[in-house]
Amino acid sequence: MKKVNIAILGIGRIGKIHLKNMLRHFSGVNVVAVADVNFPADEFKKEFRDIFFSSQPADVVSIPEVEAIVICTPTSSHAAMIEMAVKAGKHIFCEKPVDLSLERTRALVEMAKAAGVKLMLGFNRRFDPDFMEARKNIQAGRIGDIQVVKITSRDPGLPPLDYIKNSGGLFMDMAIHDFDMARYMMGKEVKEVYSKGLVLVDKQVADAGDIDTALTTLVFEDGTYAVIDNSRKAIYGYDQRIEIFGNKGMIQVDNNLHNRNIISDANGIHHALPLDFFMDRYAASYLGEMQHFIDALSNNAPLPVTGEDGLKATVIAVAAKKSVAEGRPVLISEIK
Numbered sequence: 144m145k146k147v148n149i150a151i152l153g154i155g156r157i158g159k160i161h162l163k164n165m166l167r168h169f170s171g172v173n174v175v176a177v178a179d180v181n182f183p184a185d186e187f188k189k190e191f192r193d194i195f196f197s198s199q200p201a202d203v204v205s206i207p208e209v210e211a212i213v214i215c216t217p218t219s220s221h222a223a224m225i226e227m228a229v230k231a232g233k234h235i236f237c238e239k240p241v242d243l244s245l246e247r248t249r250a251l252v253e254m255a256k257a258a259g260v261k262l263m264l265g266f267n268r269r270f271d272p273d274f275m276e277a278r279k280n281i282q283a284g285r286i287g288d289i290q291v292v293k294i295t296s297r298d299p300g301l302p303p304l305d306y307i308k309n310s311g312g313l314f315m316d317m318a319i320h321d322f323d324m325a326r327y328m329m330g331k332e333v334k335e336v337y338s339k340g341l342v343l344v345d346k347q348v349a350d351a352g353d354i355d356t357a358l359t360t361l362v363f364e365d366g367t368y369a370v371i372d373n374s375r376k377a378i379y380g381y382d383q384r385i386e387i388f389g390n391k392g393m394i395q396v397d398n399n400l401h402n403r404n405i406i407s408d409a410n411g412i413h414h415a416l417p418l419d420f421f422m423d424r425y426a427a428s429y430l431g432e433m434q435h436f437i438d439a440l441s442n443n444a445p446l447p448v449t450g451e452d453g454l455k456a457t458v459i460a461v462a463a464k465k466s467v468a469e470g471r472p473v474l475i476s477e478i479k
């Protein structure tokens with residue numbers, strides 16, 4: 144079978160995960176080229192000597208045999224990378240979000256559609272095996288009509304302040320995954336967003352113009368709710384839990400732990416901490432999302448996460464930020 148030729152832009156935390164997954168797990172993929180503006184070429188070549196490497200994204204996007212581009216550069220550069228890839232007629236997998244500007248996000252999604260280019264967003268949590276199972280159970284009617292989705296999503300620690308400054312803020316950078324997850328579990332659209340935000344972890348976050356703690360209520364079009372709590376720092380690790388409550392029951396997905404031992408002694412009942420961060424907690428989901436992207440390229444399978452999904456989550460993030468700023472619930476229809 145013909146292999147799919149892929150190039151990766153950005154070889155930082157997430158770029159390395161995708162590159163290593165493709166090399167180890169996808170025999171149908173050929174990683175033709177990688178570009179990273181800062182990564183030392185000799186260091187790259189030491190580990191991946193058969194892959195063409197450049198500091199310039201344009202050098203790899205223009206390679207004729209490259210069919211698809213995987214964008215893992217910082218958020219502020221996604222729009223330029225998407226535009227370059229669309230103009231070159233390459234299919235795109237882009238890490239979230241598409242862009243911090245709603246207008247630009249909308250334009251890029253339209254541009255990709257008009258050019259017949261597939262654009263998939265990296266909402267990897269949809270491909271976590273436990274979350275997929277939860278959704279399957281919801282769709283099979285196991286817990287009846289869904290009334291409330293509760294998402295707890297807390298990072299184990301603050302990212303560097305420079306990252307925060309360029310991230311678009313907690314809602315756009317972090318909670319955007321949870322906004323997408325709420326839509327994915329509910330299978331409905333959001334009508335209203337009410338968010339509150341605080342700086343409790345480190346006051347330098349406020350100097351960077353952001354918050355580190357947030358509570359959001361989403362009201363869906365039929366009046367049902369999602370409640371999301373976010374923190375940039377949970378002292379006990381990466382806290383990722385979901386509870387879905389319906390009129391016939393409830394589904395809970397608890398944290399994945401370092402091991403499954405439960406030790407009971409005179410002081411109490413103890414178990415291991417949650418997995419450390421996204422690299423290990425969501426390892427399976429990164430493989431799952433890439434498998435779907437490759438299927439979409441090789442077999443013309445439908446994309447499981449589209450540019451429109453990226454746009455909808457971005458609209459919710461913009462509404463959440465506005466809600467905190469104005470101290471009131473914001474209707475999605477207010478976000479232009």
Ligand SMILES: NC(=O)c1ccc[n+]([C@@H]2O[C@H](COP(=O)([O-])OP(=O)(O)OC[C@H]3O[C@@H](n4cnc5c(N)ncnc54)[C@H](O)[C@@H]3O)[C@@H](O)[C@H]2O)c1
Nearest residue numbers: 153154155156157158179180181215216217218220238239
């Ligand atoms: N889906 C997820 O779970 C997940 C997790 C982490 C990050 N992300 C997203 O992935 C993106 C990258 O995040 P990260 O944590 O890997 O960042 P990072 O800083 O670790 O890596 C970014 C890499 O891109 C390179 N780079 C910067 N500008 C470039 C340019 N113009 N051209 C080529 N290379 C360039 C940098 O040198 C760096 O190596 C962000 O948009 C972030 O929101 C998603």
